[in-house]
Amino acid sequence: MTFNLTMMPTTLDAGHLGLALLAVVLLILWLVKGNSAANTDTKAQPAAAPAPTAKPKVESTPKPESTAASKPAAQAAVQLKEITPDTALQLLSLLQQEARFVDFVREDLGSFSDADIGAAARVVHEGSQKALNSYFTLEPVRSEDEESRITLAEGFNAHEVRLTGNVVGKAPFTGTLVHRGWKVTEVKLPKLAAGHDTRIIAPAEVEL
Amino acid sequence: MNTENPGTDDLSVEQQDAAGSASRYAVGIDLGTTHCVLSFVDLQDEDAQPDDGPRLEVMPIPQLLAPGTIDEKWQLPSFLYQAHESEISVDDLALPWSQAPVIVGTLARDLGGKTPIRLVSSAKSWLCHGDVDRHSAFLPLNSPEEVPRVSPLDATGLYLDHLREAWDYWHPETPLSEQDVTLTVPASFDPAARELTAQAAGKAGFRHLTLLEEPQAAVYSWIEASNGAWRDQVGVGDIILVVDIGGGTSDFSLVAVTEDDGNLLLNRVAVGDHILLGGDNMDLALAYRLKAKLAQQGTQLQPWQIQGITHGCRDAKEALLADSELAAVPITVPSRGSKLLGGTLRTELTREEVQQTLVDGFFPQVSISEHPAQQTRSALARMGLPYAQDAGISRHLAAFLSRQHAAASELFDTDTTNDDGEAFIRPTRVLFNGGVFKAPLLADRMMSIINGWLRDAGSPEATLLPGLDLDLAVARGSAYYGSVRRGQGVRIRGGIASAYYVGIESSMPAIPGMEPPLEALCVAPFGMEEGSEVEVPGMEFGLVVGAPVRFRFFGSTIRRDDEAGVLLDYWEPQELEELPEVQAVLPVEGRTPGDVIAVRLASRVTEVGTLRLEAIALEGGQRWQVELDVREGQ
Structure with missing residues (x-):
């Protein structure tokens, strides 16, 4: 294999696509965890006095989080968030169903031509796009053009913007916007039945 | 008639409180x-x-x-x-x-x-x-x-x-x-x-x-979406053609705009035949076209791959129809197994294929006089749905407009005959509904065909009414209708869009080898409003207690002037369409089986919007329902 570090990719190839997807998936997982952990906390509150909400039946519905909610409650003082694998597994399952994500990543690309990889990449790309659009509302963190100069005022949100390079002095900081960032403004994952085994990302299929 | 427990099925939907107060x-x-x-x-x-x-x-x-x-x-x-x-x-x-x-x-x-x-x-x-x-x-x-x-x-x-x-x-x-x-x-x-x-x-x-x-619901949705501006988009004398192409069926209706006391009124004057032809047929047609293309290249498709291709065609079609710059859209069908690479089938759908299969196949540029070939159903046909045999939606539409050429002549003086003697009703506004019309290319094509007909006939071109959510309009329009029924707001007048007849064998001396000629008795006139009732004068029937009597049953969307009781001894074949037989049974309870009871027929359009046929005893006025859907074994 030859390496040419000066070459810039002109098209979206399968390798980069996979990397990008992985990055997005990890980002989403992280965000989802933030959300669902917050949710389970509120869910863990005593449900003795049912508030007159729009859908009071929700309490009677077994929620996937509720089984897991008892564990982290005991360790509320710990700094790290306890992550239940259910939502991660669910997302993996959705990406596998819609985009054949696991199939693709688990495959050895070595022996295949770019045409073959390209054909498979389309499947992964179309499906992942569909999944992302269905379950997440994404928007860039910064609306400015990349490679343009921007200024960060004092008190900017360090979660949203990461400083790199010559990080010295005090805000306001002026620098080049390298990546616009992504943030999820809305997550709308499907609900799971209580008895559903999330570890089965894709069931084996037997045709009779 | 349901002999075990007459009418139970119907009670639940008949319990209408007119005000619907609790809702x-x-x-x-x-x-x-x-x-x-x-x-x-x-x-x-x-x-x-x-x-x-x-x-x-x-x-x-x-x-x-x-x-x-x-x-x-x-x-x-x-x-x-x-x-x-x-x-x-x-x-x-x-x-x-x-x-x-x-x-x-x-x-x-x-x-x-x-x-x-x-x-x-x-x-x-x-x-x-x-x-x-x-x-x-x-x-x-x-x-x-x-x-x-x-x-x-x-x-x-x-x-x-x-x-x-x-x-x-x-x-x-x-x-x-x-x-x-x-x-x-x-x-x-x-x-x-x-x-x-x-x-x-x-x-x-x-x-x-x-x-x-459904087409009326689409019109209501347009009214609702226009936020009151619909009165600026139509005027007295306009004829709105509603073309509703759903996933599985196509449906046409005509709505005429009139005036009463300075207020615009909408009158649904005609509806079309039931055509089992819709958007799903189009995706399937593209999939089979690609299957043939792949077969030529030596790839035989498995049935599961055809399904994948149909899915892919739906998206590719939408992309091609939305963007006129695109020449082709790739379609991939992933392998069934976990090995994605190598097993994935790749082909492409080109603009030309979409043009030929969809645009020319389903929306052919035809003249107003080209109608679908009459369907002759073979007696040996397998049991199945009566899908439209002619995929040309424009031919079905031409037939509808020609057949309904006189639909609005009662409301206003319209000239419907062109120089060639081709009579058809001239719509001035068009309302599209159904996901198919999300593609601007198909909507434009349909408009250009309709306007071509109008131009050839020397009439002004029709304009498209905007603003429908093509997937949700019918549901939205029907909810809106539910709210205007309760209060102020424009309602479309219509009544039933068909006149109904029962077949009567005329009494004449038997001639060997000849069926006795059939006459048609009008039992429900065109345009009967919800909640109204007519008795059919003139004709009395003797019904035998306990023995089912079947009548042939006909509908006509063209004969608008027949009153209840009119007896037709002659009609053009296309005027009356035969519907499934109807059946009257007088339950035995309290009577002697075999007795003959003289009855008269009556019809009623319920508040729900269904048609009721009833047999009324001449003596005593007792009523029995005539079943419109006859069950086997009765």
């Missing part, structure tokens, strides 16, 4: 061939200003997307899947309100893609198919014996059950059975199919029901 919401349900949508208006919305139009919402419908996965969607696919007992774990079928007794919606459609023998689809088309007993459980058709069967009526009821449960989940204080529900049916549904739809709704627990024709 807080006006609910509209689009019960489509391929999708159902539910929309609603809060009639007691406290924030609403008096001048505002009603605020419409579409209900998200929780449903299974995959085993154990529940999500909300605007549309509930109208599919039912009869899972094998060891196919899916019961735990994976939980819905927010209960365990699903059967699988309907997205999961049903997806599972059915791989196991078609357990899938029930197109129940609505079966509901208006007169050659089968629609109460008997025969779906899925041609499946192995151990697969449980349901009737088209039951399947429809299960979709409505799901919608009712979803509603009650979101609105536990105001159950759907207590709300005013408007259910849409194709304008071309015959009286029996309407009656069956009402029965299915009654069984599903809907107690305040009204039926509304």
Whole structure:
């Protein structure tokens, strides 16, 4: 294999696509965890006095989080968030169903031509796009053009913007916007039945 | 007549309190061939200003997307899947309100893609198919014996059950059975199919029901979306042509605009035939075109790959039709196994293929005088749905406009005959509905064909009425209709869009080898309004107690002037369309079997919107219902 570090990719190839997807998936997982952990906390509150909400039946519905909610409650003082694998597994399952994500990543690309990889990449790309659009509302963190100069005022949100390079002095900081960032403004994952085994990302299929 | 317990099926939907007082919401349900949508208006919305139009919402419908996965969607696919007992774990079928007794919606459609023998689809088309007993459980058709069967009526009821449960989940204080529900049916549904739809709704627990024709619902949706501006978009003398192409059916209607006391009035003056031809046919046509192309290149497709290609064609078609710069869109069908690379099939759909297959195939540029070939059904045809044999939607439309050339002549003086002597009604406005018209290319093509006809006839071109949400308009329009029924707002006048006749064998000396000539007695005149009733004068029948009597039954969307009691001894073949037979049975209770009772016929259009035929005893005035859908073995 030859390496040419000066070459810039002109098209979206399968390798980069996979990397990008992985990055997005990890980002989403992280965000989802933030959300669902917050949710389970509120869910863990005593449900003795049912508030007159729009859908009071929700309490009677077994929620996937509720089984897991008892564990982290005991360790509320710990700094790290306890992550239940259910939502991660669910997302993996959705990406596998819609985009054949696991199939693709688990495959050895070595022996295949770019045409073959390209054909498979389309499947992964179309499906992942569909999944992302269905379950997440994404928007860039910064609306400015990349490679343009921007200024960060004092008190900017360090979660949203990461400083790199010559990080010295005090805000306001002026620098080049390298990546616009992504943030999820809305997550709308499907609900799971209580008895559903999330570890089965894709069931084996037997045709009779 | 239902001999065991006459009329029980109908009681539930007849319990209409005219004011519908308890209902807080006006609910509209689009019960489509391929999708159902539910929309609603809060009639007691406290924030609403008096001048505002009603605020419409579409209900998200929780449903299974995959085993154990529940999500909300605007549309509930109208599919039912009869899972094998060891196919899916019961735990994976939980819905927010209960365990699903059967699988309907997205999961049903997806599972059915791989196991078609357990899938029930197109129940609505079966509901208006007169050659089968629609109460008997025969779906899925041609499946192995151990697969449980349901009737088209039951399947429809299960979709409505799901919608009712979803509603009650979101609105536990105001159950759907207590709300005013408007259910849409194709304008071309015959009286029996309407009656069956009402029965299915009654069984599903809907107690305040009204039926509304789908193209009318589209017009209501346009009125609602225009925010009052619709009065600027049409004027007196306009004729609105509604072209509604759904997933499985195409439906046409004509609405004429008149004036009364300075207010614009809308009159639905004509509806078209039931045409089983829609958007799904188009995707399938493209898939088979690609299959042929691949076969030429030496690749034979497996059945499961055709399904993948059909899916791919749907997206590719939309991309190609939306962007005129695109020359081709690649379509990939992933392998079935876990090895994605190498096994993935790749082909492409080109602009030319879409143009030839869809645009020229389904919307051919034809003259107004080119009509679909008459369907002659072979007696040996396998039992199945009567799909349209001519895919040319423009030919079906030309036939409709020609046949209905006189539809508006009572309302205004219109010249409908052109120089060649071709008579057809000239629409001045066009309203499109259905997902097919999301493609601007197809909408433009349809408009250019219609305007071509108008130009050739020396008439001004028609304009397109804007502003419909093509997927949700029917549901939204029916909810809006539910709210205008209660208060102010424009209502489309119409009544029944067909006159109905029973066949009478004329009494004359028998001639060997000749059937006695048939006469047609008009029992329900064209345009009868909801809630009205006519008795058929002149003709008396002797019904034998306990013995069913069947009548041939006919409908005509063209003969507008026949009063009840008119006896036709001659008609043009295209004037009267034969419908499934109707049957009268006088129950034995309290009478001697074999007695003959003299009756007269009467017809009534119920508040629900269904047609009732009744036999009334000349002595005593007792009434019996004449069944519009005759069940086998009765």
